[in-house]
Amino acid sequence: MPSATDISDFLAAEFPQTKCRVDAVGGMSATVRHEVGPHELRPGGTVSGPVLMTVADVALYVAILGEIGIVPLAVTTNLNINFLRKPPADRAIVGVCKLIKVGRTLAVGEVALYSEGLPEPVAHVVGTYALPPDRPR
Amino acid sequence: MPSATDISDFLAAEFPQTKCRVDAVGGMSATVRHEVGPHELRPGGTVSGPVLMTVADVALYVAILGEIGIVPLAVTTNLNINFLRKPPADRAIVGVCKLIKVGRTLAVGEVALYSEGLPEPVAHVVGTYALPPDRPR
């Protein structure tokens, strides 16, 4: 199975816009970290919702790649996000994904999103990816 | 109630990063349009998921502002997106929001997202905003 470095290299090609760094992957889980840029803030000094969704989507993708290998054809089919607290502007967003199921054609996982260093999640996501059914296994 | 121009002006201040244009608002609905930039694409020439989520979030917000007036304190609490088809890279994304309920403290709406000029939606969103309960009415 691919390492965090393998997946980081793949992401840099697949999602060139993403600034997410892969901190850990394996064992049906992944942790990614996203440094927040000034154009990702909202008035009042909070991180915009789409940035949180992006980090969650990447965390899910990384966790799945950690299980099935680097398969570029995996695509998100459903993502459900609950926004819980306003993330402060000056902290990175950390996404901690735990996969709930990796089946033949669908993978489901949840992601807790944190402002780095704070204990309470700022958002919670559950997402589904469609997997290529004839992938190598 | 605010016009499309009023809301566009407000968005330009509130979401300075957004490139969404307000095409129509009123009657519990809104239509917004987002020109896709090169950094919003994914390999294979499709629009990234977070761009779709952003357009849906803005469409919901615009439709709500059209009902309750320009209230900067409205915040998304839940957003559920189903990705349906790959949006081609060379078309703007159009979000058509219909509000389902505008209550005292919550508003719920759905958004169909289209690649401009194509008949089938590329994604479908349902979202909830928390409204300030003591807003002027």
Place this chain on the structure above:
Amino acid sequence: MPSATDISDFLAAEFPQTKCRVDAVGGMSATVRHEVGPHELRPGGTVSGPVLMTVADVALYVAILGEIGIVPLAVTTNLNINFLRKPPADRAIVGVCKLIKVGRTLAVGEVALYSEGLPEPVAHVVGTYALPPDRPR
């Protein structure tokens, strides 16, 4: 494609507990009606949430069967419900489903749930069914 009567007969076998009646099906849509029984009420005289979820799930299933034929292997994979208003105890629940996509392996639709005779929906559902990919077509 099957008629409303064909699908009603199938449901009576497949979901023997359901009291849903198929009022209309076809054209990527379906309407079902559920007479509320005394054991489906909550204190305060409202219909319980799981009854609403059941009616939505049946409406989705009926609409899908109307498109792909009677395929007992279709199963719900995701269902997202927003509860909007308390349904009064003395009115049937009507579910109006519109399918958004019927693909090869997934179908997605939305359902507006009404208390019969009242104009505003009591709940809104978006759901996904997994379809058998090798079904006859």
Place this chain on the structure above:
Amino acid sequence: MPSATDISDFLAAEFPQTKCRVDAVGGMSATVRHEVGPHELRPGGTVSGPVLMTVADVALYVAILGEIGIVPLAVTTNLNINFLRKPPADRAIVGVCKLIKVGRTLAVGEVALYSEGLPEPVAHVVGTYALPPDRPR
């Protein structure tokens, strides 16, 4: 804060139809158990989806009551369920809820649903309850 017995007694009055037993509550979590009856099965010997949704909804409600006290006015506003595996007909359904946030007006939690004695969840739920903002605290 109320005990598991207090909440069981309240549920027996509030949800007289529910057969859920409260196994544990407290510390932002709850475990409930639902014995499956013959009328809750689907052809093929699996538990119907609405039964799973009901158990999840009760688990969330019990966990919330464990935090805020017995407040009958709490109502579900959103529930998102992913169905993961077919639950066998002959095992009770166990719902394990962990609350993610209990705020002033909204509480959000997740529920893993299991067939008793099996390690993998059969479904996963995230739900939101609206709380009465002027409850005693």
